Structure formats: C-alpha cells, structure tokens
Amino acid sequence: MYVNWSVVEKKRNVEAIEIRTEGTADDDGADHDSQAEDGIILKKAADSDDRSSEISLSDEPTSTERSELEEDGPPVYHQTDHDRTADDAKRKNREFRKKLNQDARKTVSDSVHKGIRLIVHRPEFDRDLQQEYFRLSKELMPVVRETARKVMPLLEHEVSLEFAGNHYYGGKFQADRTAYRDFRYFAKKLPPTESPSLAVALRVDESASMSAFGRLEAAKRAVLAVYEFCRICHIPILIYGDTADISKLEQMSVYAYTDLDQVDADDRFRLMGIRARSNNRDGMALRIIAERLAVAPQQTKLLISISDGQPKAMEDYTGNYAALDMQQTIAEYERKGIAFLAAAIGQDKDVISQIYGQERFLDITDLQQFPAKLVRIIARYL
Incomplete structure (x- = not known):
C-alpha cells in the first residue's frame, strides 16, 4: 500500500499535512506518476503497524525550533566559545589601548607638548603582514639564534x-x-637569577623620509631581529613607532607594536605594519616611551631611537627648539636610570649626533649589517 503526503499549506510552521492512501501494490505506473506529482510517496512495509498512517503534528514549533527562530524574524545564531574568546580579546585590547592613551597624555601634560592632540594606536595585522614577517625572518633568524646562543650561557647559572x-x-x-x-x-x-635584569625599548621614526633609500626595510629588519633576540633571551621588549601631523585632529600618532604590560605572540606580525607616514615630533615620542620604560622593574633600561632625520613637526617644532626639548628629555630620564642610544640611518647623522651626544650615537652606514649590529649592541648590556 502507498501513502501520498500532500502539502496543503505552508507558512512559517507546518500547519497541516493531508495523508491520502491511494492504490495498491498492483497500481500501474501512470497512477504512480500522478501521485509523485502530488507529493511524496511512502511505501508501507509489510510488517508495519496500520497505525503508522495516523500521524499527528502540532502547529506549535518544538523548543529547538523556537530557540533557533526569532518571532517573525531571521534565525538566531548562538555564540560559540571561539566567538566569546574573540570578543574577550577585543574588549581587553580596547581597554589596554584606552589605558595607553591615558598614560601617554598624562606623561606629556607638563611638557612643551601639552595640548598636542595625541592618539596611541594598537595596530592590527593581516595575512599580508604575516607573510612579510615569514619572508624577513627566514633571512634573519640564523643570525639572531647564533647571537642568542652565545649570550644564553651568560644568563644561566648565575x-x-x-x-x-x-x-x-x-x-x-x-x-x-x-x-x-x-x-x-x-x-x-637564594636560587640563581635566571632572567636578565634588562628591559629594552625601540623607538622607530615613521616619518615620510623613511621611505627613501631602503631605510624603512632596514628599520623593519632591525626591529624584527631585536624583537626575536629579546624573546629568545626572555628580555622584556617595548617597540613603538611614531609620526606627527597626520591631521589637525591627530597631531601626534604613536603605534604600540609591542608593550611591556601586554605580551602577545602576534606582536611579531604587527611589527610589519611599520610605515613611512608624515612628520616627526621626536621629543614627545621619547618622553612617552621613556616613561613606560622608567617604571619597569629591571635594573638596566635601554632605549634605542631609530631615525633618519632631525625633528620637524608643525607648527614650529624644529631646529634649536626641538633639539633642546630632546636634550632635556634625555637628561631627565637618564637621571631615572635610562640609557639612550640613537641609531642614525639617514642624511642628518651629524645633527642627530649633536642632539644625542657622541657617546649615545650609532652611525649606521651599512643598512644590511644594521640588524646584526643592533642585536650585538643589546647583548653587551646583559
């Protein structure tokens, strides 16, 4: 015997199903075809109960259906553990970025940079930046690992x-x-000290002139090498980039690629977002970075500025005025235990040397050797 189910009406839920019993096992094919056009044909098994044809469906959707549907609306998608983890990470990142902005504005509130519109960014990264990291690290990591291999015995068994x-x-x-x-x-x-008592900060000038003569590529390679070296040797590392005058509403832009207070393995990919952007307000950047380094618990604190030119920002932050601000900032934070080094990779090496002083000046003539040289310099402070 065959049962023909014909759908009479369908709205949001199934309201009714008419069950028609037609023909027998001896019905011809024409009759089967007409039934197939009407609906779904079910064949009753020989040992089935006749009561199986008495099917009752409620007009009310089940609890599962109710949980998946809004009233007269689209499906409701329940949040997974992965979604909740991602949301928590975004929330923490927003809170951390907010704190960085508050701390930075407080740091410069009593300086010549008071009133400058400042924004501290916590850059994101994408697949392209990941690929760029893998390309550069493939070349640099052998040198980094070799330097770390020589240094690590000095850090152990103290x-x-x-x-x-x-x-x-x-x-x-x-x-x-x-x-x-x-x-x-x-x-x-007492047990030996296993972690080095050193914290390192890198300041990267992201002015527009960094795009010339391969300086930006050299800076990225050096930053990546220092970052990976510090990670291997368990040295806290802070890396900020900065630029000025992106807009009238953002006179100073700081990019927190890595920070001492929030360590993230994905920071290595963020570093590939370093760009040549606009002007440079060096004294303000140095003050913000030095203040974060000053509160670190390590005994030795090293701040290295990578720049290709002298400070210049609107309206009048340039020349002797800017140089004096930088020198006063360096002197103030040296009294707080911070050592400064300036890695000059551009045409204004003489000016940079005068601002920082010859004892704090690194003349980087060969950009290809810059990453290895910078790593070896940091190793001397261990």
Missing part, C-alpha cells in the same frame, strides 16, 4: 651571594636563631 634565613635546614648555621627554639636555625642560598 651564583647568588644572598641567603634567606629561618629555615629548618640549609647551608649556613645561624647561632643567634637558637634563642627562638623554633628549630629554624639555618639559612639557604
């Missing part, structure tokens, strides 16, 4: 000369502790 007392056993007996009768009569030697 012997501590300090002892911590009040132990039940140890390598040093403290006779004066016997009066307490608590059996804590020994001192133990």
Whole structure:
C-alpha cells in the first residue's frame, strides 16, 4: 500500500499535512506518476503497524525550533566559545589601548607638548603582514639564534651571594636563631637569577623620509631581529613607532607594536605594519616611551631611537627648539636610570649626533649589517 503526503499549506510552521492512501501494490505506473506529482510517496512495509498512517503534528514549533527562530524574524545564531574568546580579546585590547592613551597624555601634560592632540594606536595585522614577517625572518633568524646562543650561557647559572634565613635546614648555621627554639636555625642560598635584569625599548621614526633609500626595510629588519633576540633571551621588549601631523585632529600618532604590560605572540606580525607616514615630533615620542620604560622593574633600561632625520613637526617644532626639548628629555630620564642610544640611518647623522651626544650615537652606514649590529649592541648590556 502507498501513502501520498500532500502539502496543503505552508507558512512559517507546518500547519497541516493531508495523508491520502491511494492504490495498491498492483497500481500501474501512470497512477504512480500522478501521485509523485502530488507529493511524496511512502511505501508501507509489510510488517508495519496500520497505525503508522495516523500521524499527528502540532502547529506549535518544538523548543529547538523556537530557540533557533526569532518571532517573525531571521534565525538566531548562538555564540560559540571561539566567538566569546574573540570578543574577550577585543574588549581587553580596547581597554589596554584606552589605558595607553591615558598614560601617554598624562606623561606629556607638563611638557612643551601639552595640548598636542595625541592618539596611541594598537595596530592590527593581516595575512599580508604575516607573510612579510615569514619572508624577513627566514633571512634573519640564523643570525639572531647564533647571537642568542652565545649570550644564553651568560644568563644561566648565575651564583647568588644572598641567603634567606629561618629555615629548618640549609647551608649556613645561624647561632643567634637558637634563642627562638623554633628549630629554624639555618639559612639557604637564594636560587640563581635566571632572567636578565634588562628591559629594552625601540623607538622607530615613521616619518615620510623613511621611505627613501631602503631605510624603512632596514628599520623593519632591525626591529624584527631585536624583537626575536629579546624573546629568545626572555628580555622584556617595548617597540613603538611614531609620526606627527597626520591631521589637525591627530597631531601626534604613536603605534604600540609591542608593550611591556601586554605580551602577545602576534606582536611579531604587527611589527610589519611599520610605515613611512608624515612628520616627526621626536621629543614627545621619547618622553612617552621613556616613561613606560622608567617604571619597569629591571635594573638596566635601554632605549634605542631609530631615525633618519632631525625633528620637524608643525607648527614650529624644529631646529634649536626641538633639539633642546630632546636634550632635556634625555637628561631627565637618564637621571631615572635610562640609557639612550640613537641609531642614525639617514642624511642628518651629524645633527642627530649633536642632539644625542657622541657617546649615545650609532652611525649606521651599512643598512644590511644594521640588524646584526643592533642585536650585538643589546647583548653587551646583559
């Protein structure tokens, strides 16, 4: 026996299904075809119960259907764990970027840069930047790993000369502790310091002139090499880029590619977003970066500025005025324990040398050797 299901009406939910029983197993093909045009043909099995033809469907959708549909609207898609994780990451990134902006504006509020419209960006990255990173790292990583291999033995197995007392056993007996009768009569030697007491910051000039003569490519390669070297050696690393006068509403732009307070393995891809943009307000950038470095707990703090020219920003931030601001900033933060180096890779090397002083000046003539040279310089501070 055959059962013909014919759909009478269909709106948002199934309202009714008419079941018609027509023909027998001996019906001819023509009758089958007419039934196929009407609806879906179901063949009843020999051992099936006759009651199977009595099918009742409720007009009300099931609980599952209700959860997937809005009333008279599109489907509702439930948030997955992956979506929630992505949303949390975006929220944390927004909060971190907000804090960076607040801290930076507070830092410059008592300086000559007060009133300058400042925005600190936390750059994103895409597949193209990832591919660029893989291209550059393939060339640079052998040099970075070799330098790190030579340095790592110096960072390990450091012997501590300090002892911590009040132990039940140890390598040093403290006779004066016997009066307490608590059996804590020994001192133990403290474990060796495994992490280097060094923090590094790189400031990258992203002025328009960096696009000339391969300077931008050299800066990226150097930044990548320093970043990977510091990661291997567990050295905290901060890398900011900056430019000025993108617009009247954004007189100073800072790009936080990596930061001491939020370490992200994807920062290596963000570094590939370094660009040649507009002018450069060097003193303001140095002050913001130096302040973040000054509060780091490490004993040695090194700030390296990579630039191809002298400071120049609207309206009148240039010449002696800008040079004096930079020198005062350097002197102020040197008193707070920060060491400055200027890596000059452009035509204004003499001016940069005068501003920073010869003892803080690095003349980078061979841009191809720049990454390896910068890594070796940082290794000397370990």
